[in-house]
Amino acid sequence: MKLTKIVSFRLPLIVCLLTCGLLYCFSYFIERWFEKLSVHQNVSELTSVISSIERELTYYSQDDNRDEFFQSLLLILTGHHRLFVYIVDDSGKILYRTRGPNLSIALKSADFEEIITKHTTTVSNVNQSSYRIAASRVITDQNKQYTTIVAVGRDLQIEFIRRLRKGLKILIGISCILALIGSFISIYLTQKPINRLIKKIERINLKNLNHRISTSSVPVKYVSLVRAFNKMLNRMEDVFQRQRNFTADIAHEMRTPITNLTTQTQIVLSNARTTEEYREILYSNLEEYERMSQMISDMLFLAQADNRQLVPNLVDINLHNMMVMICDYFEPLADEKAIKFELEGECCHILGDRMMLARAISNILSNAIRYTPENGIIKITLAQVSENRVKAVISNPGKKIDSRHLPHLFDRFYRVDESRHRNGNNTSGTGIGLAIVKSIIDTHKGNITVESDEQSTRFIINLPTAIQPLFNIKVTD
Numbered sequence: 001m002k003l004t005k006i007v008s009f010r011l012p013l014i015v016c017l018l019t020c021g022l023l024y025c026f027s028y029f030i031e032r033w034f035e036k037l038s039v040h041q042n043v044s045e046l047t048s049v050i051s052s053i054e055r056e057l058t059y060y061s062q063d064d065n066r067d068e069f070f071q072s073l074l075l076i077l078t079g080h081h082r083l084f085v086y087i088v089d090d091s092g093k094i095l096y097r098t099r100g101p102n103l104s105i106a107l108k109s110a111d112f113e114e115i116i117t118k119h120t121t122t123v124s125n126v127n128q129s130s131y132r133i134a135a136s137r138v139i140t141d142q143n144k145q146y147t148t149i150v151a152v153g154r155d156l157q158i159e160f161i162r163r164l165r166k167g168l169k170i171l172i173g174i175s176c177i178l179a180l181i182g183s184f185i186s187i188y189l190t191q192k193p194i195n196r197l198i199k200k201i202e203r204i205n206l207k208n209l210n211h212r213i214s215t216s217s218v219p220v221k222y223v224s225l226v227r228a229f230n231k232m233l234n235r236m237e238d239v240f241q242r243q244r245n246f247t248a249d250i251a252h253e254m255r256t257p258i259t260n261l262t263t264q265t266q267i268v269l270s271n272a273r274t275t276e277e278y279r280e281i282l283y284s285n286l287e288e289y290e291r292m293s294q295m296i297s298d299m300l301f302l303a304q305a306d307n308r309q310l311v312p313n314l315v316d317i318n319l320h321n322m323m324v325m326i327c328d329y330f331e332p333l334a335d336e337k338a339i340k341f342e343l344e345g346e347c348c349h350i351l352g353d354r355m356m357l358a359r360a361i362s363n364i365l366s367n368a369i370r371y372t373p374e375n376g377i378i379k380i381t382l383a384q385v386s387e388n389r390v391k392a393v394i395s396n397p398g399k400k401i402d403s404r405h406l407p408h409l410f411d412r413f414y415r416v417d418e419s420r421h422r423n424g425n426n427t428s429g430t431g432i433g434l435a436i437v438k439s440i441i442d443t444h445k446g447n448i449t450v451e452s453d454e455q456s457t458r459f460i461i462n463l464p465t466a467i468q469p470l471f472n473i474k475v476t477d
Ligand SMILES: Nc1ncnc2c1ncn2[C@@H]1O[C@H](COP(=O)(O)OP(=O)(O)OP(=O)(O)O)[C@@H](O)[C@H]1O
Pocket: 363, 367, 368, 371, 396, 398, 399, 401, 409, 414, 415, 416, 417, 428, 429, 430, 431, 432, 433, 434, 435, 457
């Protein structure tokens, strides 16, 4: 059986069992409450009657007030239905007895004396009817002893409780069936829009990834779910699109140098050349080979980052010193455009991979040099923003990057200049540099953002001072 079917059966059953259990407890308490109430009613009726009889008996005299006594007795018993009295003197002579069950058998019961002394009641069956019995013994002013037995019939109450029990059982049964049907219907009604939604989702595949589920076709409670799902589709579509572009870009990036190399080789082979000419062409080819090799190693680096195979070799790094070192390295290149570096800020220490971070900063600086106009100044600002975070801002003057490009700048092969052709002076790269920067910063559990306006373009890096040392740490100066 399918899991959904088991679940859709299980829930109504649970609801049914819970209703059943609750109603059973409820009916049990009602029954007990009625039983207690009827006992209480009987006991108070018996007590009041017996104490009235006791009072009358105390002054009873066979010669003086016999008629008066019987009249009082009748008055006491008026209004008490199914109440029976039996009064007997110490010689066993019956003084008074109502029509009905023979209560004298109570005299022979074992607990009779206890009922009298402790003023309790007992339940007894006489002629297949149940009675609650109370008794008392009175010594009159003339020193005569009378025993009074009073009984009240319980049959009506027993019958009432029996019917109540039966009624409650029927009520429990009906309620359970209704609860079962009700929960089946409510599950069906709740499940129906979900099933429709599932069918729509199942229809979405790679070919129609641009399809979105309309929020107007689903109940209000599922609107946020559908919105979240549509957002997820947006992200997936974006990833798939980038994946497709990525493959196309790789093919393109590889094809261009290979075509160049093939054409060049064909031209060279078409005629005899001098050694000098061969050497020149081979140098030119070498440049393309190096470029391709660099691109392949960049791709491998990114693939490793994607597969979380980049293992940072954590060491203590003085970020200020590292910046000075990289600026020194780029100085000859910057000098060509009379670009200056300005380094501000404190000496920040972080735990990181020296090679990786140097590569990331070099990529940003090489871009900065490429896009800074002549005589420009590239500013590097370092700051300890909190106890465990440092911030590095690398800003360069130059043309503003349009805001629509900013969110994609760290994507692979993304270049602001959409033309793929490199111009003669080779200012444009492959568009991998910033993707590598981002994966390095991510590996260090930091984050990088970019801002650009008419004055400058700024890359803002936030790094934790210490990331979890999962791997071996070498602490150096
Ligand atoms: N400092 C900057 N000023 C202006 N534009 C920039 C700057 N840095 C990057 N860009 C833009 O971002 C794009 C992507 O940069 P990225 O470093 O990833 O690629 P690239 O420099 O073109 O090639 P690669 O670095 O792989 O040789 C660049 O093509 C450029 O348009």
